[in-house]
Amino acid sequence: MSTASSVPTFGCTCARLRKLTRRLTRIYDAHLSAQAIKVTQYSLLANAARGERALSEFAAELEMDRSTLSRNLAPLAAQGWVSISIGADARSRSISLTAAGRRKLKAALPSWRKAQCEVESILGTEGVGELHRKIERALAALPVPSGKRA
Amino acid sequence: MSTASSVPTFGCTCARLRKLTRRLTRIYDAHLSAQAIKVTQYSLLANAARGERALSEFAAELEMDRSTLSRNLAPLAAQGWVSISIGADARSRSISLTAAGRRKLKAALPSWRKAQCEVESILGTEGVGELHRKIERALAALPVPSGKRA
């Protein structure tokens, strides 16, 4: 039935998740340190590679605060990997991956691959698959940050 | 068979996990904002309530860098919720929850409970249970930060 009672059945889901995130992030970052970038940055590059978009759209897809994304993109822009230009609407910023960014992404792929494979080998392909399914299911059910802040 | 191949079967597990963490954290933080604290701080208080310990032990349990924990405890100490005293070994810091900290933890419990119940009601008790199992399994299998940095 999985009826929601007024008393929690489990410990803090958020705390457990954060702990796992810390561990995973350390693994990926360790591998990516060979390329002097972090998983978060690798993800940003990989996402930027999906096409030029306004900052807001980009942030919405990642479900990240615009200011967060703006700040996280800054070091990547400083390295010349992404370009932040003024869009048609003079208020908006258009984010795109530069040629150097594409090269960097390509160069970092093997390191990311190693990290991902390490995780898959430790947890097993099955284990990772189930974890992904749980994550996707949760993402599909949980309320999105609503896009707009009232 | 779940054999680990040299090519990843899935997308970036870390990125997906981080996204879910962002969403969950927002939900908990929204509820806990009534108490002017964040989930991370609530977790710290709850963990501190388990007994007085040296900073290192505390950090090891949370698998958090000592410097991270040190900095995260600072605002809690500033509020008088935790005490950071010098241990038997003059180099070590002994962390303990103060009486005010216990009161704060008690006062914040209902807010945390609401957040946890909201998550359980959205994902279903079953769903959260399965998610927890996957998380615990992953935590059990993945390498711990080794405690010591060589």
Place this chain on the structure above:
DNA sequence: AGCATATGCGTGTAATTACACCTATGCGTG
């Protein structure tokens, strides 16, 4: 006792994260 090493923390630095608030720009209506 004295010195080398090991251990426990703090600081510097930097990125990740988000909220509240401000600025600039765009748009619609009178």
Place this chain on the structure above:
DNA sequence: CACGCATAGGTGTAATTACACGCATATGCT
């Protein structure tokens, strides 16, 4: 066209996170 509101970002502030390095203390060996 001008006023008012809505929208896109940026800034201030603050917490979370971790690594490298440095300082102080403890410990072990001679």
